[in-house]
Amino acid sequence: MPNSNRKPVIDAGTPKVKFPKALTVKSHTITIIPRYCETDQAGVVHHSVYPVWFEMGRTELLRENGMAYKDIEKAGVFFVVAQLNIKYRRPAEYDEELELETVCSKVTASRIEHTYKLARCSDGTLLTEGSSLLACVNRQGKIRRIPEFMYPQSQSSVESQR
Amino acid sequence: MPNSNRKPVIDAGTPKVKFPKALTVKSHTITIIPRYCETDQAGVVHHSVYPVWFEMGRTELLRENGMAYKDIEKAGVFFVVAQLNIKYRRPAEYDEELELETVCSKVTASRIEHTYKLARCSDGTLLTEGSSLLACVNRQGKIRRIPEFMYPQSQSSVESQR
Amino acid sequence: MPNSNRKPVIDAGTPKVKFPKALTVKSHTITIIPRYCETDQAGVVHHSVYPVWFEMGRTELLRENGMAYKDIEKAGVFFVVAQLNIKYRRPAEYDEELELETVCSKVTASRIEHTYKLARCSDGTLLTEGSSLLACVNRQGKIRRIPEFMYPQSQSSVESQR
Amino acid sequence: MPNSNRKPVIDAGTPKVKFPKALTVKSHTITIIPRYCETDQAGVVHHSVYPVWFEMGRTELLRENGMAYKDIEKAGVFFVVAQLNIKYRRPAEYDEELELETVCSKVTASRIEHTYKLARCSDGTLLTEGSSLLACVNRQGKIRRIPEFMYPQSQSSVESQR
Numbered sequence: 001m002p003n004s005n006r007k008p009v010i011d012a013g014t015p016k017v018k019f020p021k022a023l024t025v026k027s028h029t030i031t032i033i034p035r036y037c038e039t040d041q042a043g044v045v046h047h048s049v050y051p052v053w054f055e056m057g058r059t060e061l062l063r064e065n066g067m068a069y070k071d072i073e074k075a076g077v078f079f080v081v082a083q084l085n086i087k088y089r090r091p092a093e094y095d096e097e098l099e100l101e102t103v104c105s106k107v108t109a110s111r112i113e114h115t116y117k118l119a120r121c122s123d124g125t126l127l128t129e130g131s132s133l134l135a136c137v138n139r140q141g142k143i144r145r146i147p148e149f150m151y152p153q154s155q156s157s158v159e160s161q162r
Numbered sequence: 163m164p165n166s167n168r169k170p171v172i173d174a175g176t177p178k179v180k181f182p183k184a185l186t187v188k189s190h191t192i193t194i195i196p197r198y199c200e201t202d203q204a205g206v207v208h209h210s211v212y213p214v215w216f217e218m219g220r221t222e223l224l225r226e227n228g229m230a231y232k233d234i235e236k237a238g239v240f241f242v243v244a245q246l247n248i249k250y251r252r253p254a255e256y257d258e259e260l261e262l263e264t265v266c267s268k269v270t271a272s273r274i275e276h277t278y279k280l281a282r283c284s285d286g287t288l289l290t291e292g293s294s295l296l297a298c299v300n301r302q303g304k305i306r307r308i309p310e311f312m313y314p315q316s317q318s319s320v321e322s323q324r
Numbered sequence: 325m326p327n328s329n330r331k332p333v334i335d336a337g338t339p340k341v342k343f344p345k346a347l348t349v350k351s352h353t354i355t356i357i358p359r360y361c362e363t364d365q366a367g368v369v370h371h372s373v374y375p376v377w378f379e380m381g382r383t384e385l386l387r388e389n390g391m392a393y394k395d396i397e398k399a400g401v402f403f404v405v406a407q408l409n410i411k412y413r414r415p416a417e418y419d420e421e422l423e424l425e426t427v428c429s430k431v432t433a434s435r436i437e438h439t440y441k442l443a444r445c446s447d448g449t450l451l452t453e454g455s456s457l458l459a460c461v462n463r464q465g466k467i468r469r470i471p472e473f474m475y476p477q478s479q480s481s482v483e484s485q486r
Numbered sequence: 487m488p489n490s491n492r493k494p495v496i497d498a499g500t501p502k503v504k505f506p507k508a509l510t511v512k513s514h515t516i517t518i519i520p521r522y523c524e525t526d527q528a529g530v531v532h533h534s535v536y537p538v539w540f541e542m543g544r545t546e547l548l549r550e551n552g553m554a555y556k557d558i559e560k561a562g563v564f565f566v567v568a569q570l571n572i573k574y575r576r577p578a579e580y581d582e583e584l585e586l587e588t589v590c591s592k593v594t595a596s597r598i599e600h601t602y603k604l605a606r607c608s609d610g611t612l613l614t615e616g617s618s619l620l621a622c623v624n625r626q627g628k629i630r631r632i633p634e635f636m637y638p639q640s641q642s643s644v645e646s647q648r
Contacts, residue, residue, distance in 0.1 A: 036545070037538050040199055040203070042203075042402065044203075052523050070581045080415070081371040086408045095555070095556045197379070199376050204566070209537060209570065230419060243574055247570070257394045360526055360532070364526065368527070370522070372523055
């Protein structure tokens with residue numbers, strides 16, 4: 001059922017969340033262990049799973065910066081994937097330890113770009129590379145300016161001139 | 163983002179939907195072709211996919227009765243899965259034609275029971291059997307009486323005595 | 325890849341499949357109805373679902389050309405996604421009728437490029453655009469030349485000069 | 487099942503794996519953080535995700551006993567889900583910390599029963615309960631006796647009389 005009714009406060013549109021002053025961590029690495037259901041009959045992880053892992057990478061990078069994405073949503077700020085690019089170099093296998101590095105590579109007035117590198121932990125082999133562009137929207141799905149704290153200090157002034 | 167804000171009418175709680183007088187179709191069969199991503203490295207469909215197919219069976223059974231589940235949600239009525247039981251007899255394979263029969267087997271004041279039979283079309287082999295119990299809830303997730311039109315005429319009177 | 329032990333004949337490496345002489349259909353459109361489980365709490369289809377739909381588009385385009393992908397796998401020829409690019413323009417919603425057009429836009433000695441256009445049937449609004457690059461590999465996962473019949477007649481001669 | 491052609495050694499059918507003498511750990515608890523894509527438009531985790539989590543619980547319980555499921559598969563022993571029962575008591579939400587307790591509740595000659603309890607970490611509320619029955623099969627998918635080391639010492643003798 002719709003969130004608003006289960007969490008009335010949220011849809012009151014009143015941010016109950018304290019945001020950090022700025023995003024200080026630009027890069028973060030998480031460990032991923034492919035699940036059995038993430039493999040396909042070719043014996044490797046299905047290509048549609050990587051976008052899910054990338055999203056996990058973004059979530060944890062944000063957490064490293066002191067906040068949870070769910071709290072951003074509670075404040076009425078939403079990030080939707082506007083663009084996604086993936087290069088699959090080598091297959092990932094069930095239950096092997098992987099390392100996903102997520103980098104916040106660019107921030108503009110209403111978009112955030114991330115780049116991703118997924119590697120096998122055992123030998124460091126690069127398996128997949130990717131990038132995504134997130135658009136910031138309000139509850140109505142209209143493009144909006146991203147929260148000030150998400151600007152790198154230097155870039156903020158630049159962007160604000162746009 | 164929450165539905166309510168993208169579809170304000172919906173959350174106004176004012177049903178804009180015309181419901182049929184009664185559910186007349188008790189059973190319906192749909193064809194399913196397993197997707198590649200639904201298989202796992204064992205070379206067969208992963209067991210977590212069947213609940214998804216069962217849900218599709220319920221959706222189409224409802225459509226056979228003249229309405230879409232999304233319209234029921236728009237009217238502020240929601241059905242959540244309270245119980246699920248599945249017996250996996252034989253594996254389903256990628257791209258083979260399957261037939262899923264969904265039967266509405268019981269309706270009570272706040273619950274609907276369905277039973278499922280999934281068979282291979284080529285030879286009729288029964289692959290999977292299952293049943294589910296749906297609970298009817300309102301926007302707040304509180305158990306509520308199911309819409310009157312969902313009662314079988316005969317049963318309705320019985321149930322209403324409860 | 326087929327499970328050799330469950331289908332010994334297949335892995336004997338002896339193609340039991342008759343391929344068409346050439347791929348004559350370059351473009352094909354299928355209808356897609358988003359499943360409930362394909363939505364996320366933002367109330368729209370999750371961005372990781374589109375690659376799955378694109379794969380369905382490729383499968384049906386191939387079928388339009390007279391063969392099933394599973395038969396190609398049985399013949400020891402496999403296609404793996406090497407690259408994927410998606411532009412998300414507008415969200416897709418649960419149970420709304422969508423049209424996915426899949427076009428085989430380029431064929432080289434070992435790669436096949438497809439482009440995708442996903443639109444809402446009700447008003448023709450373009451929701452998503454994408455492209456993918458498939459690499460042809462053998463059972464061992466080594467890059468191999470794609471089956472001759474997959475070349476457009478004209479292009480075949482060109483490619484074969486490489 | 488492993489892809490024989492990509493991992494020839496595996497399908498040589500020669501177990502390269504050392505099994506522990508016995509399963510000593512009967513119960514294990516893991517932490518789960520629901521992913522964004524695991525939610526649906528009702529704003530909670532979709533019911534088809536729980537079987538995936540249960541499988542993760544079994545995998546980690548096995549690891550606690552000193553082995554990886556993938557190594558069992560390498561030895562030509564496979565476990566397929568024959569039965570699944572789930573009671574959904576309360577919904578799980580995106581990014582909230584959950585605890586899944588997996589218990590190996592019964593072992594017979596060819597089947598293993600597990601029970602599951604999923605609870606919210608913050609307040610210990612029980613969200614979901616379930617049980618599953620795994621059947622042990624060989625590469626050909628035929629029912630086979632489970633590896634001796636999987637019997638509880640006491641039970642082994644009992645079962646072997648069957």
